[in-house]
Amino acid sequence: MLDSKVPFDVNFVYDVKELQNDRVRLVPFVPATFAQSLFDLLKPHPELFTYLPMGPFLTMDELLEFLYNTGHKQPSWIIFAILDRTKAVDHNRWGDGQLAGTIALLNTEAHNFSTEVGFVMVGKEFQRTHVTSNAVGLLLQWCFSELGLRRVQWQANYRNEPSVQTAIKMGFKHEGTIRWQRVLPVECASVGEPVKRNGKDEVPGRHSAMLGMYWDQWEAGTSETVATRMARTV
Template structure:
């Protein structure tokens, strides 16, 4: 692992019998992702991204700032996966199944051996199924397993969920994450009311734009020691359901 604060992920596919994660290629995956997500702006209600008015705008999110790597959103410490549901028939997006969503590693540090899991979107046809737990299980195994086990050997994985999105926190806790903090006024959703965002329900700060909303955030963490002692087994059980 390079002695740098910037981490460059080995490009590889993560897979089990039901789900496959491949590098998200904007040229290949964006059209289907936009077609299935565009009627559902609520998918972006708790995050700073989106909703996007066109496939072109969604694609630009992968290219427009700084790094031009086609499988990174904006930074070299961020790596985006396309989630493929292998229980579905082969499709134009993948010979082993259908595009079911996306998940990313964010803010990854080689110095601190840590990462954050973010930009998790499971497309509506694949929600309330095996997809979310299996995709999350694959990225956790890859992040926290040792290199001789096929993993990256990271020591901590972080998760941030909107306080208004209890489903996100519950998913993280089901996989072994523990709540470690709470950040009020963590994000400002500029023109959030117009974009269908969900705020913290509090009186906004003085001088706020009436269209803006704010998000409070629940911080969750999963360390290598928790992973070894119980979370890896818990994750495997969740994936097998």
């Protein structure tokens, strides 16, 4: 059984570092440091998982299993803790900032200079604030300006309008809808597409909105658009 008190090394295809500005810190997510606080942040709000292919995590063991099997075992993933620096909080485990959620890079392919922003889990009290835009912006700046990536993508259930609009506001371009991309658990039927074949009901599926941002778009002005979005106060 995994133990939240035992840290494990970050395992990612690129060297990882802390990212920050005056509003937000992104710190590599080490369960020994952040898991209990994240569990406490998310557990009261299972609706945060409505469109996600994981969770809600009902026990700490479920959360730790997910973190280990994705954020650690797969080198294409790196999960960051999002810390809100505007709250003037100095925590005894991680220092400056109040835990606001998580954000990750996933499906990273170094040989293709590409990655994907995902696992954006922001606590209720931090939604519709500066937190998401600054967390996404810091990752984009790192990906394009430091790692030299050519493509960063964003996927979402096409029904998840808030997620799609968040990406568009940050400068991602809607590339299309990938039909029947995923099989969804039966409990997610309300946000999936019904399947009935040969007179029998099957587990639902998901149509995914695909959005992308590209290195030439970034250098042609999207970097300034992202910086403006991060700096907004309303």
